[in-house]
Amino acid sequence: MIDLGKYAGTVLAAYGVSLLLLVGIVWQSWAANARARRELEKYEKNG
Amino acid sequence: MSIWEYANPVKFMRVSGAVLPWLVIAAAVCTIGGIAWGFLTPEDYKQGSTVKIVFLHVPAAMMAINIWVMMLIASLIWLIRRHHVSALAAKAAAPVGAVMTLIALATGAIWGQPMWGTWWEWDPRLTSFLILLLFYIGYIALWSAIEDADSAADLTGVLCLVGSVFALLSRYAVLFWNQGLHQGASLSVAPGERMSEVYRYPLYLSMLGFLLLFLVLVLVRTRTEIRRRRLAALQAREMRA
Amino acid sequence: MIVLLKRDLALATRAGGGFGLAVAFFLILCAMVPFGVGPETSALRPIAPGILWVGALLSCLLSLDRIFALDYEDGSLDLLATAPIPLEGVTALKALAHWITTGLPLIAAAPVFGILLHLPGQATGWLIASLLIGTPALSMLGAFGAAITVGLRRGGLLLSLLVLPLYIPTLIFGTEIIRRGAEGGDPTTPILFLAGITAGVMALVPFAAAAALRVNLR
Numbered sequence: 001m002i003d004l005g006k007y008a009g010t011v012l013a014a015y016g017v018s019l020l021l022l023v024g025i026v027w028q029s030w031a032a033n034a035r036a037r038r039e040l041e042k043y044e045k046n047g
Numbered sequence: 048m049s050i051w052e053y054a055n056p057v058k059f060m061r062v063s064g065a066v067l068p069w070l071v072i073a074a075a076v077c078t079i080g081g082i083a084w085g086f087l088t089p090e091d092y093k094q095g096s097t098v099k100i101v102f103l104h105v106p107a108a109m110m111a112i113n114i115w116v117m118m119l120i121a122s123l124i125w126l127i128r129r130h131h132v133s134a135l136a137a138k139a140a141a142p143v144g145a146v147m148t149l150i151a152l153a154t155g156a157i158w159g160q161p162m163w164g165t166w167w168e169w170d171p172r173l174t175s176f177l178i179l180l181l182f183y184i185g186y187i188a189l190w191s192a193i194e195d196a197d198s199a200a201d202l203t204g205v206l207c208l209v210g211s212v213f214a215l216l217s218r219y220a221v222l223f224w225n226q227g228l229h230q231g232a233s234l235s236v237a238p239g240e241r242m243s244e245v246y247r248y249p250l251y252l253s254m255l256g257f258l259l260l261f262l263v264l265v266l267v268r269t270r271t272e273i274r275r276r277r278l279a280a281l282q283a284r285e286m287r288a
Numbered sequence: 289m290i291v292l293l294k295r296d297l298a299l300a301t302r303a304g305g306g307f308g309l310a311v312a313f314f315l316i317l318c319a320m321v322p323f324g325v326g327p328e329t330s331a332l333r334p335i336a337p338g339i340l341w342v343g344a345l346l347s348c349l350l351s352l353d354r355i356f357a358l359d360y361e362d363g364s365l366d367l368l369a370t371a372p373i374p375l376e377g378v379t380a381l382k383a384l385a386h387w388i389t390t391g392l393p394l395i396a397a398a399p400v401f402g403i404l405l406h407l408p409g410q411a412t413g414w415l416i417a418s419l420l421i422g423t424p425a426l427s428m429l430g431a432f433g434a435a436i437t438v439g440l441r442r443g444g445l446l447l448s449l450l451v452l453p454l455y456i457p458t459l460i461f462g463t464e465i466i467r468r469g470a471e472g473g474d475p476t477t478p479i480l481f482l483a484g485i486t487a488g489v490m491a492l493v494p495f496a497a498a499a500a501l502r503v504n505l506r
Contacts, residue, residue: 036274
């Protein structure tokens, strides 16, 4: 583990918040897309 | 062969579907690589390890502005040429832009705490980003409030146009306002020239990563919107039959 | 066009038109602030210009949704859209009517409320001047927001969310005029900026508002 010195909390908090937000938007986009595709396929199959 | 052919939803779906896997790989490599490389850079003699935040802060801030510009262009294309994909792309981009603005603000606040001794300062740059966030929120709220899809696209397009003018206007007004309050207190950190190569290359990689990540997200979200639109159209057709 | 303006003014001043509500709200707001920050002159004086401007802004918001809502509901907006007057002119007129019924009373009341907040005497003139120059832009931008949200069932809150960010430049330059005036400085620069914003808004926003109205009337 690399040494972050006295600002460890600051740096880790910044990375934590950013990654959380990025993962959040990626996950939300992916889930919404998967759901839209599932629903469309189901609808097209049943006619 | 013109670029407008991609305005056809079917063609858009086919091409974007083929491109996406490669784009995902590239975005993942560049974003993760850029952030990880940035995390492993040596400490700055003045700012200590907090300099590592720049690899999140600057790319997010850059994308926050560029995404709004992209939304403006997409809105204009919709208003002038009425390509549905364009309007949906603008809709798809807005939440991504809002998240980027949030990241820029959050990392800025976390960074500002030890460096300037305060979480928040009404510095022109910070204030402008806060205003930009307000515009993103208003734009997203308007999209979700209108039921008719074409009206929503039209109205948000007009709002984006007017909002762009006022976002720019606010930027200069804020500059004026702050100078009126406290003279010459320039807190902004200008990246670029003063940066040594140790930091510059991971920053470039991180910027590229954020750009690719945005492209992936916009394509995925636009595909989602197209599918939803198609489903709604199919259901409406069945209701009539 | 004069007829339309007269009609709007009559509708607004009639009982139930909400005339005067904005001023009452403005008064309440200005009365609440000292309870929040304390009655000391030293605390009130520096924030008085800002409070007065923010108060005017919020009071202005209150009556915005009425600009088009009633005409939209009873269908007269459809008639106006097919009338020989261009819709751009209609929106500008509606904004003018809103300014006369809301903006002007606010401007008239502002000096009195300035006394409540210990606004320095020499700043009163600048307060009136800045409001006179700035509030027409508020009404016009408000008409734009009202045009966008007119078809929505619960547009009121959204309207505030959309319109308030557009008010930021006006607010900044408006308070700056008073602040400089109160300190005995030269407020020419913010006055020119504010007048520029108002002129630009009056010239261009009617087109955006009319475009939004046409979408909503489709």
